[in-house]
Amino acid sequence: MFEIKPIFNALCRSKVGAILLLLQIAITTAVVSNASFIIYDHVQYLNKETGFPQDELFRFTVLTFGKDRELSQQFELDEAMLRNIPGVINAVTTNAVPLSGSGSSSSFRLKPSPEESESVNAAYYFADEHALETFGVKLIEGRNFLPEDVRITNTIENAPNVAIVSKAFAEAMFPDEPALGKNFYYFGDKPLKIIGIVDTMLSPWPRSSRPPENTILVPMINPGMYQHIMVRTQAGERAAIMRQMEDVMLDAYNKRVIINIEALDQVKQDYDASDVLMMRMLIVIILVLVSVTALGIFGLTQFNISKRTKQIGTRRALGARKSDIIRYFLVENAMVCLGGLFIGSISAVLLGTQLMQWYSIPALDNSYVAVTALAVFAMTMLAVVVPAKRAANISPSIATRTV
Amino acid sequence: MLKMQKINKVYQTEMVQTHALRDFSLEVNEGEFIAVTGPSGSGKTTFLNIAGMLETFTDGEYELDGVRVGGLNDNQRADLRNQKIGFIFQGFNLIPDLNLYENVEVPLRYRGIKTAERKRRIERCLEQVGLGSRAKHLPQQLSGGQQQRVAIARALAGEPRFLLADEPTGNLDSLMARQVMELLEQINRDGATIVMVTHDPELARRAPRNIQIVDGQMADFTLYQGAAEHAVAMEA
Ligand SMILES: Nc1ncnc2c1ncn2[C@@H]1O[C@H](COP(=O)(O)OP(=O)(O)OP(=O)(O)O)[C@@H](O)[C@H]1O
Ligand SMILES: [Mg+2]
Numbered sequence: 001m002f003e004i005k006p007i008f009n010a011l012c013r014s015k016v017g018a019i020l021l022l023l024q025i026a027i028t029t030a031v032v033s034n035a036s037f038i039i040y041d042h043v044q045y046l047n048k049e050t051g052f053p054q055d056e057l058f059r060f061t062v063l064t065f066g067k068d069r070e071l072s073q074q075f076e077l078d079e080a081m082l083r084n085i086p087g088v089i090n091a092v093t094t095n096a097v098p099l100s101g102s103g104s105s106s107s108f109r110l111k112p113s114p115e116e117s118e119s120v121n122a123a124y125y126f127a128d129e130h131a132l133e134t135f136g137v138k139l140i141e142g143r144n145f146l147p148e149d150v151r152i153t154n155t156i157e158n159a160p161n162v163a164i165v166s167k168a169f170a171e172a173m174f175p176d177e178p179a180l181g182k183n184f185y186y187f188g189d190k191p192l193k194i195i196g197i198v199d200t201m202l203s204p205w206p207r208s209s210r211p212p213e214n215t216i217l218v219p220m221i222n223p224g225m226y227q228h229i230m231v232r233t234q235a236g237e238r239a240a241i242m243r244q245m246e247d248v249m250l251d252a253y254n255k256r257v258i259i260n261i262e263a264l265d266q267v268k269q270d271y272d273a274s275d276v277l278m279m280r281m282l283i284v285i286i287l288v289l290v291s292v293t294a295l296g297i298f299g300l301t302q303f304n305i306s307k308r309t310k311q312i313g314t315r316r317a318l319g320a321r322k323s324d325i326i327r328y329f330l331v332e333n334a335m336v337c338l339g340g341l342f343i344g345s346i347s348a349v350l351l352g353t354q355l356m357q358w359y360s361i362p363a364l365d366n367s368y369v370a371v372t373a374l375a376v377f378a379m380t381m382l383a384v385v386v387p388a389k390r391a392a393n394i395s396p397s398i399a400t401r402t403v
Numbered sequence: 404m405l406k407m408q409k410i411n412k413v414y415q416t417e418m419v420q421t422h423a424l425r426d427f428s429l430e431v432n433e434g435e436f437i438a439v440t441g442p443s444g445s446g447k448t449t450f451l452n453i454a455g456m457l458e459t460f461t462d463g464e465y466e467l468d469g470v471r472v473g474g475l476n477d478n479q480r481a482d483l484r485n486q487k488i489g490f491i492f493q494g495f496n497l498i499p500d501l502n503l504y505e506n507v508e509v510p511l512r513y514r515g516i517k518t519a520e521r522k523r524r525i526e527r528c529l530e531q532v533g534l535g536s537r538a539k540h541l542p543q544q545l546s547g548g549q550q551q552r553v554a555i556a557r558a559l560a561g562e563p564r565f566l567l568a569d570e571p572t573g574n575l576d577s578l579m580a581r582q583v584m585e586l587l588e589q590i591n592r593d594g595a596t597i598v599m600v601t602h603d604p605e606l607a608r609r610a611p612r613n614i615q616i617v618d619g620q621m622a623d624f625t626l627y628q629g630a631a632e633h634a635v636a637m638e639a
Pocket of ligand 2: 447448449569
């Protein structure tokens with residue numbers, strides 16, 4: 001019925017074209033399945049909740065060169081002034097800007113040193129009681145910092161003893177029991193008591209392989225000449241407020257420089273830029289590979305047909321129906337394609353393992369290989385239908401009319 | 404067995420209209436061996452193609468083994484071709500990527516014959532043309548005469564009632580041509596009806612009945628060689 005054996009034998013006797021096509025299909029399958037998985041993973045990431053109302057936030061950096069002001073007082077004056085600007089919801093001084101790619105992280109211990117202890121890595125934000133509202137993160141348990149929890153210091157001795165942690169951190173540190181009210185330790189043996197738990201609040205490195213969900217807020221201000229300030233506004237007012245930011249800050253005190261006034265969604269975009277570029281390149285590669293393969297199949301079949309017009313005419317003269325001719329090309333293509341898909345699927349899995357080792361990419365989901373293989377199969381079959389139909393329409397009289 | 408009445412065939416190309424067959428009528432009886440001759444371009448191949456349903460005709464009546472061909476669709480013509488007709492071509496038309504066995508198998512597969520039966524027939528036919536030992540060879544490993552014998556085996560494998568040959572010896576030297584002719588005569592003696600187009604007057608003379616096509620029409624004489632010989636024999 002499908003003439004599998006003679007078609008296979010005939011393929012083996014003129015194999016160059018078939019092998020080229022087979023390799024092309026194999027490469028397409030291997031690359032496209034991995035690339036589409038990476039793209040899917042990336043889209044997942046881009047759509048991931050960060051916990052921050054990004055369109056209401058902006059950040060800027062203050063570089064103070066004047067020596068005539070007490071920095072530990074100036075930041076409070078600045079924050080108070082900012083909060084008074086109409087449209088501003090809240091503002092806070094912080095050591096690190098979320099989603100920006102730069103910040104601090106540390107290991108936090110379950111027990112004080114020198115005891116043996118589990119530890120969990122987390123990014124930390126130093127900020128006062130305005131952080132919760134400014135960041136826009138959602139408190140799901142416990143309470144916010146009180147003004148008396150906040151320490152303005154640069155020494156360990158005077159470090160705070162309470163913290164608000166993300167839900168992910170709480171669960172990582174205390175997998176089996178409620179975390180609220182428990183202590184964990186930093187600087188070796190300094191205890192931090194969990195007084196509040198917030199829902200999602202990502203670290204400055206949302207793309208990191210260290211879980212970016214593990215974050216903590218510590219009520220501390222470390223006044224310095226280089227200070228980040230986060231401002232949250234009504235969504236529609238942000239652009240206007242950002243424009244006046246340099247002026248109002250310099251009006252308040254002018255021996256300093258205001259730089260990096262940037263909306264938080266822009267911050268995230270910059271952080272993701274190289275990733276997005278890579279995704280675009282992957283999409284282009286997929287499109288190019290797929291169309292080259294489709295064209296290759298189309299061309300090869302076309303070539304096969306023009307090479308075999310006399311043979312097709314002869315087959316028709318010997319009693320082949322048009323459908324037999326179409327089936328011949330479909331079966332032939334299916335054989336080459338299945339061979340290619342077999343090699344391609346194995347290569348896809350191997351390539352996936354390599355990529356996982358080279359870059360921090362999750363393990364390739366095999367369903368991607370399966371779906372890609374199916375799609376490539378369908379595409380090659382479609383590419384072969386048109387030339388096969390044309391072949392079927394070759395007149396059987398070709399058999400006697402050509403020598 | 405084959406009956407054509409006032410068949411016309413007009414080829415319409417962009418510039419010209421070629422009347423390849425005009426009011427062509429012919430009746431062929433079961434078991435005949437007919438040689439068709441005529442000048443180049445006179446319509447011999449056109450006639451053979453129409454007889455073998457490789458081409459349709461413009462008008463007229465054609466009946467093959469009781470079936471009116473004019474009303475058949477493409478699939479029906481393909482099936483009828485497969486069952487009733489064996490073709491032998493000037494250029495052999497073997498499929499280069501298939502070995503001899505697979506070549507002879509082609510029409511049998513289209514007929515849907517089972518593997519064991521196919522094998523039996525293929526071996527018998529290759530044996531009959533003297534190539535039983537070379538079933539695994541590819542066509543390009545054979546001489547022209549051998550290739551044509553494979554093509555004949557392929558035509559025979561379907562056990563057709565009707566063999567159509569368009570200059571089957573046209574590409575062969577005279578020795579090979581004679582061998583092929585002897586094979587065809589043998590096949591005819593075994594019961595198949597044969598119509599053969601040829602340019603070779605010597606081969607034509609060996610066929611019991613000769614017809615000549617000139618300018619798309621049957622020339623006004625038909626020579627029955629066999630009958631003449633028969634008459635001579637009676638006189639003696
Ligand atoms: N497909 C076609 N389109 C147009 N004209 C054609 C076509 N096939 C054949 N003809 C014309 O029909 C006429 C008869 O051709 P045919 O092939 O039947 O001649 P022939 O007797 O077989 O010649 P030869 O002895 O050279 O093989 C010729 O004039 C030829 O040019
Ligand atoms: Mg001819």
